[in-house]
Amino acid sequence: QDSQEKETVAPERAEEAKLKAKYPNLGQKPGGSDFLMKRLQKGQKYFDSGDYNMAKAKMKNKQLPSAGPDKNLVTGDHIPTPQDLPQRKSSLVASKLAG
Amino acid sequence: ADIISTVEFNYSGDLLATGDKGGRVVIFQREQENKSRPHSRGEYNVYSTFQSHEPEFDYLKSLEIEEKINKIRWLPQQNAAHFLLSTNDKTIKLWKISERDKRAEGYNLKDEDGRLRDPFRITALRVPILKPMDLMVEASPRRIFANAHTYHINSISVNSDHETYLSADDLRINLWHLEITDRSFNIVDIKPANMEELTEVITAAEFHPHHCNVFVYSSSKGTIRLCDMRSSALCDRHSKFFEEPEDPSSRSFFSEIISSISDVKFSHSGRYMMTRDYLSVKVWDLNMENRPVETYQVHEYLRSKLCSLYENDCIFDKFECCWNGSDSAIMTGSYNNFFRMFDRNTRRDITLEASRESSKPRAILKPRKVCTGGKRKKDEISVDSLDFNKKILHTAWHPLENIIAVAATNNLYIFQDKVN
Numbered sequence: 001q002d003s004q005e006k007e008t009v010a011p012e013r014a015e016e017a018k019l020k021a022k023y024p025n026l027g028q029k030p031g032g033s034d035f036l037m038k039r040l041q042k043g044q045k046y047f048d049s050g051d052y053n054m055a056k057a058k059m060k061n062k063q064l065p066s067a068g069p070d071k072n073l074v075t076g077d078h079i080p081t082p083q084d085l086p087q088r089k090s091s092l093v094a095s096k097l098a099g
Numbered sequence: 100a101d102i103i104s105t106v107e108f109n110y111s112g113d114l115l116a117t118g119d120k121g122g123r124v125v126i127f128q129r130e131q132e133n134k135s136r137p138h139s140r141g142e143y144n145v146y147s148t149f150q151s152h153e154p155e156f157d158y159l160k161s162l163e164i165e166e167k168i169n170k171i172r173w174l175p176q177q178n179a180a181h182f183l184l185s186t187n188d189k190t191i192k193l194w195k196i197s198e199r200d201k202r203a204e205g206y207n208l209k210d211e212d213g214r215l216r217d218p219f220r221i222t223a224l225r226v227p228i229l230k231p232m233d234l235m236v237e238a239s240p241r242r243i244f245a246n247a248h249t250y251h252i253n254s255i256s257v258n259s260d261h262e263t264y265l266s267a268d269d270l271r272i273n274l275w276h277l278e279i280t281d282r283s284f285n286i287v288d289i290k291p292a293n294m295e296e297l298t299e300v301i302t303a304a305e306f307h308p309h310h311c312n313v314f315v316y317s318s319s320k321g322t323i324r325l326c327d328m329r330s331s332a333l334c335d336r337h338s339k340f341f342e343e344p345e346d347p348s349s350r351s352f353f354s355e356i357i358s359s360i361s362d363v364k365f366s367h368s369g370r371y372m373m374t375r376d377y378l379s380v381k382v383w384d385l386n387m388e389n390r391p392v393e394t395y396q397v398h399e400y401l402r403s404k405l406c407s408l409y410e411n412d413c414i415f416d417k418f419e420c421c422w423n424g425s426d427s428a429i430m431t432g433s434y435n436n437f438f439r440m441f442d443r444n445t446r447r448d449i450t451l452e453a454s455r456e457s458s459k460p461r462a463i464l465k466p467r468k469v470c471t472g473g474k475r476k477k478d479e480i481s482v483d484s485l486d487f488n489k490k491i492l493h494t495a496w497h498p499l500e501n502i503i504a505v506a507a508t509n510n511l512y513i514f515q516d517k518v519n
Binding site: 011012013014015016018019020022026035036037039040042 | 250251269270294297298299300319349351352353354356402403404405406409410
């Protein structure tokens, strides 16, 4: 029983050492707030409704341009839609691998 | 076809519902056994397809609300129509699926093609008669339960009273009445006053199959709380607390992550419940809180791969588990399109694969084996060759027979016992 537990402990600890070697700044409390906050904030996309509405007003009389080839052009003459926006990685919460 | 995100048999097992990432629900119906075609022993064919949820955008919070169906739960059948609840991250919908096989003909005011008849030409009154027509299956949304969840809904569970159901998100659980959409009771709230103090979230919740006042919810810390709604209106204090003691010397960076429970299911008998964490399935006796009565290793060989599984996010995969009708066996998925079944009585277990190459219709599935070290035998697959993109997260077992449904990414496999 005891030796079996030691066997199962070793691989997990070895994996932990591997991870720490790759990312030395990994937080002390991994299962804590950082993970959970990131989980709670899934789906966050920053969308400027002001830009959207201004562009819509400007375009009222013109033909509405759709996403077009340049998907990065999300402000100005081009009307951004939520679909055009890439999923923005939350900067409020540090990436789990950063410090 | 889109990625399947949930699979659920109804109470009789005649209907099988799947939900996908695109917000669609596809219902399969079991064909009646046909004496002239003995081999098509109850095959499942498409019965109805409908769009349950659409993508939404919450402009106020800059949140994209996915249309992905997280869970489907059937209501017990009370009349000719079938009802199910389907939910995405924010909104639960009650759908009515009904058949129409008759059509009225001989209306007075309109033609058969719908055009209005000229009133001056109507000289006689006739009574419309019902004529048979090709079967049409219609799905219509009967109730929409919206705006009750700030966080993402992970579970819904119909109560044994057949009148209420619960919905759970990361921090709260709400109780609904199936007839009332503008009000719901909050029965569990684990949101701390200061979000910095958040240490665990709710991962799954389910009502007891017989006791309508009892439900359980699991957490990201590997604990299960059983609550009794008779004791208080807000069930923040549990009646029972299930947790397996951890050996402090074996604690590692990964301990809490892999202990997070991804699914909790009561047995049909109501005496046991089963939880799925990253590496194992545990069966708990509701009368014993300090440890599970049975533990089954799903893929213990992954323990020595946790570092890379953390890096590729697979360590956060949420596997589901299910009981067979008699509670004698349990099933759960793994990687490489493998799924595992455990017989609780004989303690035998088997690994099978759901893939086109290994599943020809009517062919018997060959057991698979993962080689954990040393020499790899022929037919074995080594841990490093496993495809971690092929995950079987969702499986379902027919409530009465040995028929199982396995979702492998965007394919649905239905397997059944060998026919003698």
